[in-house]
Amino acid sequence: MLNALEVFTTVVVGLMVGVEFSVAFVINRILDALPEESGVLGRAHGGRMLGAVMPVWYISSLVLVAILAIAGWGQDGAGLLATAGALLIVSVIMSVLLLVPINNRSKTWTPDNRPVDWKEQKNRWDRFHYVRVAVIIAAFTLLTAALT
Known part of the structure; x- marks a missing residue:
């Protein structure tokens, strides 16, 4: 059962990191290359959707990692x-x-x-998002290192 939770957590967190990385380094670059009006509308739609x-997704990822940390406390990788x-x-x-205050506007x-x-x-927003992406990449890296 714990193995299934480890795999599920890795997939959930990994997909979240992938989406946020894509937003930072692919989607926003595409939107910025569009005519200004289209870029504004695209970012507004993305802001509403995401x-x-x-x-x-963020809270679920945090809860899953917390459950794994609690379940494995005292074992290798718990730290x-x-x-x-x-x-x-x-x-x-x-x-x-x-980020949310800017996104809400x-x-x-x-x-x-x-x-x-x-x-x-x-x-x-982009600058804050780059930092957040670095933070969640570090979290994902630690998660995968703990589970291998």
């Missing part, structure tokens, strides 16, 4: 799992405090109602 899914969980907590805190933007500083806000 903004609804990612909170559940790595605890550290991975701590990094996922950092990613959730970063999301709530830094930008997901309503259209070419007609975007604020004057929309590019600065977009760039700030």
